[in-house]
Amino acid sequence: MAELTDEISKRRAFAIIAHPDAGKTTLTEKLLLYGGAIHLAGHVRAKKDRKSTKSDFMALEQERGISVSTAALQFNYEGHVMNLLDTPGHQDFSEDTYRTLMAVDSAIMLLDASRGVEPQTIKLFKICRERNLPIITFINKMDMPALEAFELLDNVEKVLGISAVPLVWPMGSGRDFKGYFDLYGKKLHRFERTTGGAHRAPEALSGIEDPQVRELMGEAEHDKFCEDVAIAGEALPAFDKEKFLRGEMTPVLFGSAVTNFGVEHLLANLTDLAPAPRPIVLDNGETLKPDENRFTGFVFKMQANMNKLHRDRVAFLRVTSGKFERGMSVNVPRLGKEVKLANPVAFFGQERTTIDTAYPGDIIGIISPGLYRLGDILCEGNPPTFHPLPRFAPDVYARIVLTDTGKTKQFRKGITELADEGVVQLFNLTEQTPLIGVIGQLQFDVxxxxxxxxxxxxxxxxPLPFECSRWISKEDAEKAGRFDKIVYDELGNPVLLFESQFRLRSFQEQNPDVVLHMHPIVI
Structure with a gap:
């Protein structure tokens, strides 16, 4: 028990949420740099020929410079085991991001200093708030033209409705950004740029009244900086860790991921402030404690072909209680049978390492020959009633036509496995040309x-002329109008497709007794 408690206290499972182009993938890479997982940005130890970002393992991600799939990255920092889930930033992949946020204990909210809170940030923040996830805010790109610090803090509070408390105060912005003053440590951190931001940024500590600092900033700028620091320290509320853990307050840090300014301070605060795995409130009102002796976990992601050297499927599992040991047998309630977990792996982007043990907060990969599905529970003893993983009604539909009939076997395997991952939703699977539904157009491209x-x-x-859909009972399916279309998901549940939101509202007005569902009850 003492070993389990000690290991749990070391774990930090977190995700990064951001609007596209806020610098999320760059920050991920720099956290790995400062965590010692890589020694040069873009490179992994002993693999100097690999320059792509470690979290973007898919060829499409590396070509387009976008993240379209969640990646798990584990590294150690100052005696802690950090489990970072790099989530898709694009809104078309919000379902994948939502599932990922169910597998973490805290989040870093990344904002562009020139833009503040943006639309996708708002959506992801709401998900975090629903789950009461503590959020640390990192205002990025301070090395570029930026809004005033007070304006950024005000923006966070007004748009998101959360108290924003700075832990540091930025020293200039744009080309004049040279560091920040630690409001609680009472030290000025000055940075030097490194070539391409590939190495850790050299850092100098001093007092705010240091003559060198006054000379570096200039008399007028230094006076304004000291005045702003005084106002921030006196007029703004003090940081309250309990409010942070309840999701009522977000500590704010300023920096620049591309130049490495402020990254280590962020990592240090993450280990200090973010919670270790906490008890989980279950659907039946009971609580699952991480230090329970029995092993439990749930599958929040499926991924096929992560590495072309390994043509397999991997189930990403979040350990929620007990100790995982390689070779152990666990129950899979959906299958009604026991399975042996012989080849568990830990991930570092595309690379995998066989592991012998794992603890609550860890993310492990289970090699899956088509055995597991999203939302599966793996456990010893009675299964905990976790909240079901979300599955949303698609907004865009298309018919899939195989253009080379000699590839039918590959086609069927591909659409089934990609649907199991949650990349798309399949309908009318038994037909020669099944339909797929997605949240956004980019999912079609992927x-x-x-x-x-x-x-x-x-x-x-x-493309099909439908823009919204709802699940419907089999008894009510016959009430579909001539402008609507009934299709069936992979479990045989009827889904009603509407050509427009107007048509959806008309159907509801004409059939007030029919219940339409945004998502199926179970996956």
């Missing part, structure tokens, strides 16, 4: 790319 690149199945996607 689906088509991966079918052709990973499975060798060339396809054509034919």
């Amino acid at each position: 689906f088509k790319y991966r079918l052709e690149d990973e499975y060798g199945a060339p396809v054509r996607l034919e």
Whole structure:
């Protein structure tokens, strides 16, 4: 028990949420640099020829410079085991991000200093708030033209409705950004740029009244800086860790991921402030404590073909209680049977390492020959009633047409495995040309790319004239109008497609007794 408690206290499972182009993937890489997981930004130890960002393991991500799939990255920092989940930033992949946020205990909210809070940030923040996730805010790109610090803090509070308390105060912005003053440590941190931000930024500590600082900033700028620091320290509320842990307050840090300014301070505060795995309130009102002796966990992500050297499928599992040991047998309630977990792996982007043990807060990979599904519970003893993983009604639909009939086997395997991952939702699977539904257009691009690149199945996607859908009972399916279309998901549940939101509202007015569901009850 003492060993389990000690290991749990070392764990930090967190995600980064951000609007596209806020610098999320860059920050991820720099956290790895300061965590010692890589010694040069873009490179992994002993693999100097690899320059792509470690969290973007998919070829499409590396080509486009976007994150379209959650990646798990584990590294050690100051005696802590850090489990970082790099989530997709694009809104079309919000379902993947939502599932990922159910597998972490805290989040870093990344903001662009020139823009403040943006639309996708608002959506992701709401998800964090629903889960009462503590959030640390990092205002990035201070090395570029930026809004005033007070304006940024005000923006966070007014738009998100959360108290924003600075832990540091920025020393200039744009080309004049040279560091920050630690409001609680009472030290000025000055940085020097490194070539391409590839190495840790050299840092000098001093007092705010240091003559060198006054000379560096100039008399007028230094006076204003000292005045702002005084106002921030006296007029703004003090940081309250309990309010932070309840999701009522966010500590704010300023920096620049691309130049490494402020990254180590962020990492240090993450280990100090973010919680270790906490008890989970279950659907039945009971509480699952991480230090319970029995092992439990849930599958929050599926991924096929992460590495072309390993043509397999991996189930990403969040350990929620007890100790995981390689070779142990666990129950899979959905299957009604026991399975042996013989080859568990830990991830570092695309790379995998066989592991012998894991603890609450850890993310492990289970090699899956089609055995597991999203939302599966793996446990010893009775299964905990976790909240079901979300699955949203698609907004965009298309018919999939295989253009090379000699690739039918690859086609069927590809669409099934990608649907299991949650990349798309499949409908009318028994037909020769099934339908797929997605949240946004970019998912179509990823689906088509991966079918052709990973499975060798060339396809054509034919858009359908529907823009919203709802699940409906089998008894009510016959009430569909001539402008609507009934399709069936992979479990045989009827789904009603509407050509417009107007048509959806008309159907509801005409059939007030029919219940329409945004998502199925279970996955």
